[in-house]
Amino acid sequence: MxxxxxxxxxxxxxxxxxxxxxxxxxxxxxxxxxxxxxxxxxxxxxxxxxxxxxxxxxxxxxxxxxxxxxxxxxxxxxxxxxxxxxxxxxxxxxxxxxxxxxxxxxxxxxxxxxxxxxxxxxxxxxxxxxxxxxxxxxxxxxxxxxxxxxxxxxxxxxxxxxxxxxxxxxxxxxxxxxxxxxxxxxxxxxxxxxxxxxAPSSSILWVIRAADRLRMKPCGPDSAxxxxxxxxxxxxxxxxxxxxxxxxxxxxxxxxxxxSTRWRDLIQAFEAAEPSDGVRAFTRFDLADRASLRKRFAEVFGLDGALKQVMLRATRAYYAFCALDLTFANDRLLAEGFAPPPSLPEYLATCLDGASEIIDQFADDMEMFATPTPAIGQPMTVSA
Ligand SMILES: NC(=O)c1ccc[n+]([C@@H]2O[C@H](COP(=O)([O-])OP(=O)(O)OC[C@H]3O[C@@H](n4cnc5c(N)ncnc54)[C@H](OP(=O)(O)O)[C@@H]3O)[C@@H](O)[C@H]2O)c1
Known part of the structure; x- marks a missing residue:
């Protein structure tokens, strides 16, 4: 057994x-x-x-x-x-x-x-x-x-x-x-x-929704x-x-x-799932341009209170990962006979169905950002 x-x-x-x-x-x-x-x-x-x-x-x-x-x-x-x-x-x-x-x-x-x-x-x-x-x-x-x-x-x-x-x-x-x-x-x-x-968790989902609401992304439409x-x-x-x-x-x-998800497909999936928000026109921004993101974040979500300040830092941090344009090869897994996953655009509508406010969803990830080191974008020294 x-x-x-x-x-x-x-x-x-x-x-x-x-x-x-x-x-x-x-x-x-x-x-x-x-x-x-x-x-x-x-x-x-x-x-x-x-x-x-x-x-x-x-x-x-x-x-x-x-x-x-x-x-x-x-x-x-x-x-x-x-x-x-x-x-x-x-x-x-x-x-x-x-x-x-x-x-x-x-x-x-x-x-x-x-x-x-x-x-x-x-x-x-x-x-x-x-x-x-x-x-x-x-x-x-x-x-x-x-x-x-x-x-x-x-x-x-x-x-x-x-x-x-x-x-x-x-x-x-x-x-x-x-x-x-x-x-x-x-x-x-x-x-x-x-x-x-x-329902099981809105970890990271909140940041994808936030990006959609901000209409800003740090990479091109074909970035993965x-x-x-x-x-x-x-x-x-x-x-x-x-x-x-x-x-x-x-x-x-x-x-x-x-x-793997392309931003272009993700944006289309948002348009299909939430058509009342219309056709999305995204602005591409430079991650180093902290002021633009902060200004836009304040317009969309407000910056009142500690929670939103932490959410802004967390959004910036996730954007840094999104901008890397990475796909992780899974041929080994598929060769073992495992089924491939659905892509996010295929199940995004399920995730958005009945979803709570973005700021409330952020609560699932808040602990991860409790002790900030704000130098996002600056690689750390490696000591494996
Ligand atoms: N979620 C992702 O996107 C993702 C992506 C890649 C890899 N991973 C990896 O997948 C694994 C699980 O991730 P997750 O998202 O499920 O993490 P999670 O929701 O943050 O859960 C972490 C778990 O680890 C337990 N834990 C932490 N320290 C412990 C300790 N000292 N003794 C016993 N239990 C302890 C926590 O227990 P308590 O409830 O007691 O805190 C909790 O059950 C991690 O190794 C993570 O690195 C996750």
């Missing part, structure tokens, strides 16, 4: 994985490592996340199917809980996903991941350790079609501490844990759910942004976790050349 240890069950992707797995009701036993004071509290935290995908009663029923191990993955090597002994698969999703703030992020995403890997060495039945990284470890100067094997690279120019820490974790896992059955999956940009729209929905990511991660044989150790979980 599969015994799957999941970290990050209370997060966006972890919740999506768990919801699909528990609904599927296969024989696998899921063990969730959750930060909590007691098993009951941990179960309630998992149920609260599952309730974003289903009704609260079903969420409670599903949450009762999992084993909860209270704990912090960054101290997993000190946790000799016997329930972890028989684990056959590890799906490591937990991470500090805030963009700014160096030390804490490195401690969690790098040092913490190594602590979990050390604990995995004491799992004698382990078949696979699926570490979830991010495709954005390629940094700001990558070629427009990014291939898995080119990264992590010591000369990558990271825009934020988060991607730097994820690159460092991959480097150290490869160097120090060659004895473990580690596979790395790197999602691109996860936005919405192809069937439930924004590689976006995938959470449900497809969850299904694909589960597939990679349990597929007995894999050809590679590294996979992008991405749209690739077929499903």
């Amino acid at each position: 599969q015994r799957i240890l999941l970290t990050g069950a209370t997060g966006l992707i972890g919740g999506a994985v768990l919801h699909q797995a528990l609904e599927r009701d296969d024989a696998a036993q899921w063990i969730c490592l959750v930060r909590c004071a007691s098993v009951d509290q941990g179960r309630q935290r998992v149920a609260a996340r599952l309730a974003r995908f289903t009704d609260p009663f079903t969420a409670q029923r599903l949450a009762r199917k999992v084993e909860i191990v209270p704990g912090d993955f960054t101290r997993a090597d000190l946790d000799m809980d016997p329930r972890l002994h028989d684990v056959t698969h590890v799906l490591h999703l937990a991470a500090d996903t805030s963009w700014w703030g160096d030390e804490r992020i490195h401690r969690t995403n790098h040092d913490g991941t190594l602590a979990l890997a050390r604990r995995a060495r004491a799992m004698p039945h382990l078949k696979r350790f699926l570490h979830v990284g991010t495709a954005m470890i390629c940094g700001a100067e990558a070629p427009s079609l990014v291939r898995e094997e080119a990264y992590p690279h010591p000369s990558a120019k990271h825009l934020v501490a988060y991607t730097l820490s994820k690159a460092a974790a991959e480097t150290s896992l490869a160097e120090q844990f060659a004895d473990l059955p580690i596979v790395v999956a790197r999602p691109s940009i996860v936005v919405g759910h192809s069937k439930l729209g924004a 942004v590689d976006i995938v929905p959470a449900d497809w990511v969850a299904e694909t991660l589960h597939g990679l976790l349990v597929k007995p044989d894999l050809k590679h150790r590294l996979y992008h979980i991405s749209g690739g050349e077929r499903s």
Whole structure:
């Protein structure tokens, strides 16, 4: 029987994985490592996340199917809980996903991941350790079609501490844990759910809507942004976790050349989904021109209050990523037999259906921008 240890069950992707797995009701036993004071509290935290995908009663029923191990993955090597002994698969999703703030992020995403890997060495039945990284470890100067094997690279120019820490974790896992059955999956940009729209999370969706409202973009109409929905990511991660044989150790979980989104198509999808806002005429602006974006943002959203100030900084930060014009090759994934994802223009209308105000949706991402380092656009030094 599969015994799957999941970290990050209370997060966006972890919740999506768990919801699909528990609904599927296969024989696998899921063990969730959750930060909590007691098993009951941990179960309630998992149920609260599952309730974003289903009704609260079903969420409670599903949450009762999992084993909860209270704990912090960054101290997993000190946790000799016997329930972890028989684990056959590890799906490591937990991470500090805030963009700014160096030390804490490195401690969690790098040092913490190594602590979990050390604990995995004491799992004698382990078949696979699926570490979830991010495709954005390629940094700001990558070629427009990014291939898995080119990264992590010591000369990558990271825009934020988060991607730097994820690159460092991959480097150290490869160097120090060659004895473990580690596979790395790197999602691109996860936005919405192809069937439930924004209900599970409006993370990043708010910024795409904000760009539409601002009618400003920092790149041309053919520029690409590689976006995938959470449900497809969850299904694909589960597939990679349990597929007995894999050809590679590294996979992008991405749209690739077929499903990556072009701005032109995204704008047309907005026009089709929200025709009352008319035909969109976008202005292209230079990211260094902070004043123009600030002025336009103030006109459209106002700049009253701390929340909107943070939202402006976050919008600027996301624009910096959008301007990179990156597509993450997914041929490896498709060659393993996984289905390609739908592109964002194909499910945008679902995400916009009944969506709350943009400023309210931003609340889903606010924590990521809690400690600002405002030098967006200036690459950070790499120390993997
Ligand atoms: N979302 C994306 O667009 C995207 C794109 C590429 C890659 N990824 C990667 O995918 C993974 C999941 O992302 P996500 O968007 O689902 O993240 P998320 O919603 O921010 O969730 C993060 C999860 O990590 C847990 N966590 C953080 N520190 C922990 C600790 N010390 N001990 C135990 N649990 C801890 C959080 O638990 P609490 O609830 O206790 O805080 C939460 O469950 C991450 O590794 C991220 O780098 C995400």
